[in-house]
Amino acid sequence: xxxxxxxxxxxxxxxxxxxxxxxxxxxxxxxxxxxxxxxxxxxxxxxxxxxxxxxxxxxxxxxxxxxxxxxxxxxxxxxxxxxxxxxxxxxxxxxxxxxxxxxxxxxxxxxxxxxxxxxxxxxxxxxxxxxxxxxxxxxxxxxxxxxxxxxxxxxxxxxxxxxxxxxxxxxxxxxxxxxxxxxxxxxxxxxxxxxxxxxxxxxxxxxxxxxxxxxxxxxxxxxxxxxxxxxxxxxxxxxxxxxxxxxxxxxxxxxxxxxxxxxxxxxxxxxxxxxxxxxxxxxxxxxxxxxxxxxxxxxxxxxxxxxxxxxxxxxxxxxxxxxxxxxxxxxxxxxxxxxxxxxxxxxxxxxxxxxxxxxxxxxxxxxxxxxxxxxxxxxxxxxxxxxxxxxxxxxxxxxxxxxxxxxxxxxxxxxxxxx
Numbered sequence: 001x002x003x004x005x006x007x008x009x010x011x012x013x014x015x016x017x018x019x020x021x022x023x024x025x026x027x028x029x030x031x032x033x034x035x036x037x038x039x040x041x042x043x044x045x046x047x048x049x050x051x052x053x054x055x056x057x058x059x060x061x062x063x064x065x066x067x068x069x070x071x072x073x074x075x076x077x078x079x080x081x082x083x084x085x086x087x088x089x090x091x092x093x094x095x096x097x098x099x100x101x102x103x104x105x106x107x108x109x110x111x112x113x114x115x116x117x118x119x120x121x122x123x124x125x126x127x128x129x130x131x132x133x134x135x136x137x138x139x140x141x142x143x144x145x146x147x148x149x150x151x152x153x154x155x156x157x158x159x160x161x162x163x164x165x166x167x168x169x170x171x172x173x174x175x176x177x178x179x180x181x182x183x184x185x186x187x188x189x190x191x192x193x194x195x196x197x198x199x200x201x202x203x204x205x206x207x208x209x210x211x212x213x214x215x216x217x218x219x220x221x222x223x224x225x226x227x228x229x230x231x232x233x234x235x236x237x238x239x240x241x242x243x244x245x246x247x248x249x250x251x252x253x254x255x256x257x258x259x260x261x262x263x264x265x266x267x268x269x270x271x272x273x274x275x276x277x278x279x280x281x282x283x284x285x286x287x288x289x290x291x292x293x294x295x296x297x298x299x300x301x302x303x304x305x306x307x308x309x310x311x312x313x314x315x316x317x318x319x320x321x322x323x324x325x326x327x328x329x330x331x332x333x334x335x336x337x338x339x340x341x342x343x344x345x346x347x348x349x350x351x352x353x354x355x356x357x358x359x360x361x362x363x364x365x366x367x368x369x370x371x372x373x374x375x376x377x378x379x380x381x382x383x384x385x386x387x388x389x390x391x392x393x394x395x396x397x398x399x400x401x402x403x404x405x406x407x408x409x410x411x412x413x414x415x416x417x418x419x
Contacts, residue, residue, distance in 0.1 A: 034178070035171030037158040038065065041074045043114050044159040047180070049095040058088040059097055062106060074161065076114065080106040080139070089154075095180060096123070096153040097141075105145040111137040117160045117169060117204060118143055121176035123153040125186030128169050128204035130162060132225055136199060144199050148192040148218075155182040170207035187212035191240070196222040205230050211237055217265075218243045224250055231255025235263075242267040242290075249274045252300075256280025264289050271296045281305035289339075290315045297322035302356075306330025315343035317380075322353040327388075329361035334368040345380030352384045359392040366399035366412065376403075376410040384413045 037045045044064060051063040062080040066072065082088045082105070089097045089104040099105070115133040119126065122141045129143070138145040141152035156176055160169075176182045190213050194200060200223050211234040220226065221243050227250045235241075236259040245251065246268045252275040261284040270276060271293050277300045286309040295301065296318055302325050310316075310333075320326060329351075339346075351357060351365065362385055369383065383403070387394070396412070400419050403410035412419040 034175045035168045046157045052091045056093045096155045099141045101149045101151040105138045111135045121155040121182035123183045126173045130202040131199045134199045146196040148195040155180040173207045185209040189215040191217035202228045216244045222247045231257035240265045246271040256282035268293045281307035293318040303328040314339040316350045317345045318349045327356045331364040335371045337372040342377045347383040349384045357387040359394040362394040370399040370402040375406040376408040382411045
């Protein structure tokens with residue numbers, strides 16, 4: 001292992017020992033036992049109060065908590081460094097490392113290829129996630145650096161065995177909050193926080209309160225290893241969920257218990273979630289106005305829940321485009337649609353490429369839009385639907401007559417043919 005070569009080491013030998021993983025710390029604030037990371041036989045543990053050089057300046061090297069002492073049985077010899085001057089974060093003697101939203105990052109030497117539970121303690125959330133064994137070569141304050149930087153203070157980072165319990169994870173979060181001064185609960189704009197993090201398997205956010213977070217734009221975009229998403233988060237203060245779970249291609253289910261009731265923008269929210277087999281009917285999307293490409297190419301989705309309230313939506317362009325397994329679309333879905341003024345191209349290509357859609361579903365869609373009585377937008381009035389002709393010929397004559405009588409009139413295209 002590279003030595004500090006004259007730089008200041010703040011190694012504290014009393015912290016290098018490994019405690020038994022069978023006992024928590026004795027203090028129990030808020031009823032949650034403390035668990036110090038060293039009690040849990042970590043693979044990695046970096047504490048910004050120690051083993052950082054240069055102290056109070058640009059970070060060249062940051063060694064693990066056990067540097068100069070005895071490593072725990074799982075302890076890896078990896079350390080963090082940065083040789084590029086403009087990429088160096090700044091160490092504070094208050095016990096954190098400051099990253100910026102431009103390019104600061106630290107490099108693992110060697111890269112880490114170890115699955116487990118990663119916990120990152122910052123000044124805007126103490127985040128835990130199950131991660132896979134993808135090789136991770138660089139980090140920001142949130143973990144694996146993927147080019148979407150955040151201005152955050154990093155107090156500590158630990159990688160624990162995947163066998164740690166949720167209670168132990170909560171205890172480590174409590175420890176980082178009480179002992180290190182990190183901020184448990186995130187607030188404000190979380191856009192791009194975990195964008196393109198392909199190492200994430202399951203977020204472990206049960207010990208956090210997300211009610212102060214207001215923006216989740218591109219938050220988990222392209223996290224294509226996430227297989228489960230926690231349903232306990234309070235997302236009720238957020239308005240923008242654009243691209244939020246886009247291309248989470250391993251996500252087969254989505255929790256219906258999330259509070260999305262303040263969300264207005266759902267542009268591409270579940271775009272190309274290709275493993276999503278069903279969509280929860282319990283979600284409150286009633287404030288949503290923009291559903292552009294929302295469920296685009298959700299190719300495993302076979303039916304769509306009629307209980308969802310999308311009545312405020314103004315834009316459904318490409319909304320279910322390419323959902324080629326979608327067979328059933330519910331009746332009466334747009335009966336109470338009240339968009340005010342629908343957006344240009346409101347329904348253009350909305351059901352294009354839905355090659356499994358039944359003739360009955362075509363009837364349901366057009367009858368319901370006709371029932372709403374909403375006039376077409378001044379530009380882009382087409383309602384585009386593809387369906388499986390093997391399921392019969394839809395009886396749409398009455399709906400088409402009603403839709404063409406609107407002012408402006410709607411136009412209807414089925415399987416590429418103008419009606």
